[in-house]
Amino acid sequence: MSRLFTIIFTIFTTLTSFAVSAPKNIILLIGDGMGYAEIALTRAYEFNGDEGLFIDTMKNSGSVIVKQLMIDDPSKIEFTGESASGGTTISTGNRTSSGRVAVRAEDGAHYKTILEEAQERGFKTGLVTTSIITDATPASFAAHAQNRYCFTQSSSACSTHNDIPIIEQMLDQNVDVMLGGGYNLLAATVREGSTVKKKAENLGYTVVTDRKSLFDLNYGTKTLGVFSNGHMPVEWVGPGGKGADFVKVDDNRVVIFPNAAACELNPDHKGTPRLEEMSKFALESLKNEGAGFFLMIEGASIDKQAHIAKPCGTIGEMLAFDRSVKMAVEFAKEHGDTAVIVTADHGQATQVIYKPETYDGSPIRRDLIPGLYQLLLTRGGHELGVYYGTNNINDQAHTGVNVPIHTYGMDNAYSLMGVIQQTKIYGAMKEFLFN
Numbered sequence: 069m070s071r072l073f074t075i076i077f078t079i080f081t082t083l084t085s086f087a088v089s090a091p092k093n094i095i096l097l098i099g100d101g102m103g104y105a106e107i108a109l110t111r112a113y114e115f116n117g118d119e120g121l122f123i124d125t126m127k128n129s130g131s132v133i134v135k136q137l138m139i140d141d142p143s144k145i146e147f148t149g150e151s152a153s154g155g156t157t158i159s160t161g162n163r164t165s166s167g168r169v170a171v172r173a174e175d176g177a178h179y180k181t182i183l184e185e186a187q188e189r190g191f192k193t194g195l196v197t198t199s200i201i202t203d204a205t206p207a208s209f210a211a212h213a214q215n216r217y218c219f220t221q222s223s224s225a226c227s228t229h230n231d232i233p234i235i236e237q238m239l240d241q242n243v244d245v246m247l248g249g250g251y252n253l254l255a256a257t258v259r260e261g262s263t264v265k266k267k268a269e270n271l272g273y274t275v276v277t278d279r280k281s282l283f284d285l286n287y288g289t290k291t292l293g294v295f296s297n298g299h300m301p302v303e304w305v306g307p308g309g310k311g312a313d314f315v316k317v318d319d320n321r322v323v324i325f326p327n328a329a330a331c332e333l334n335p336d337h338k339g340t341p342r343l344e345e346m347s348k349f350a351l352e353s354l355k356n357e358g359a360g361f362f363l364m365i366e367g368a369s370i371d372k373q374a375h376i377a378k379p380c381g382t383i384g385e386m387l388a389f390d391r392s393v394k395m396a397v398e399f400a401k402e403h404g405d406t407a408v409i410v411t412a413d414h415g416q417a418t419q420v421i422y423k424p425e426t427y428d429g430s431p432i433r434r435d436l437i438p439g440l441y442q443l444l445l446t447r448g449g450h451e452l453g454v455y456y457g458t459n460n461i462n463d464q465a466h467t468g469v470n471v472p473i474h475t476y477g478m479d480n481a482y483s484l485m486g487v488i489q490q491t492k493i494y495g496a497m498k499e500f501l502f503n
Contacts, residue, residue: 101371304384
């Protein structure tokens with residue numbers, strides 16, 4: 069009996085020890101500029117305004133308060149955000165000011181990121197984006213700079229604070245998989261005199277620049293994939309390639325409303341890997357029996373298309389992002405010990421409206437629609453009015469709205485439910501991964 073008890077106890081403690089020490093993974097998906105309005109726009113166009121997105125099925129949800137610090141006086145708050153400050157808040161738990169990447173607003177001191185902490189503990193790491201790979205969101209996990217546009221040594225942005233070029237920092241950080249745009253970076257000179265491409269290869273990266281080459285790689289290859297010159301082309305464009313514009317008026321300045329028209333596929337996207345394809349390669353490559361992984365996936369042009377008042381671009385990128393979320397959750401369900409966190413860095417300027425009305429029935433005149441307007445024809449055959457009015461120039465400003473957060477697979481999911489500060493996301497990730 070004593071020997072049998074010893075055997076049973078040994079088996080139990082071994083299994084318990086394995087369960088406690090099993091590696092954990094985080095898949096963090098950031099919809100850049102993905103406020104509630106951008107989600108509502110996509111639902112309206114694709115699903116008649118009903119639930120239909122995969123994120124609508126994620127029941128562990130919350131609402132995130134977004135703030136950043138003022139550039140000139142970091143003791144004061146700005147009640148909006150942008151990608152560098154938002155990315156830094158998510159990756160480090162610390163707020164900073166606009167344009168700063170994982171550094172303190174007051175003095176540029178470095179904040180350690182969740183990706184760096186994961187690497188110190190032996191985790192594999194990956195960054196996937198539809199922007200140029202050095203853009204603010206991916207950079208805020210694997211680089212430190214006081215000017216987010218210090219991409220390469222030749223950039224004048226690097227001279228403002230003597231930052232080390234972001235692409236060089238990201239390569240030196242030894243991230244296992246980095247996929248996005250930016251093959252224009254490859255020929256840039258690095259500080260030691262060679263090129264970015266040569267530096268990457270010397271560090272053991274396989275450099276790929278097209279969809280087929282990515283698919284030909286074996287999973288687990290240390291990869292730098294850059295598939296476009298700068299930001300990657302979006303999947304959808306507006307009718308005739310056009311976005312929102314100033315409404316036309318007749319001789320009496322009465323508005324002539326456009327005919328509603330449907331979004332179109334972007335021919336420039338052909339041959340470019342989709343976000344979910346890059347994400348699948350990263351996930352399969354980072355699977356690690358001995359340790360966990362941290363992967364950040366960004367749908368970057370949800371934001372970038374809103375900046376230039378192109379709602380169809382935003383809708384197409386929102387749908388691509390949502391497909392990637394679905395794939396991430398399916399991966400987590402299959403493999404276990406994996407948390408999926410879906411959120412945004414800040415809100416954007418999109419507004420879903422109908423045709424403005426006057427209470428007395430008088431004609432709609434130009435001054436009632438001073439911003440940019442587009443009338444789309446939805447999948448269900450309905451008119452969808454989209455409006456942008458945060459700037460008078462053709463670069464729409466971010467808005468200070470709350471942004472969503474959804475989670476799957478977190479044993480501390482409650483900490484990211486309800487109304488929360490954006491700073492809490494880092495702590496919840498750290499607790500899940502390392503405790």
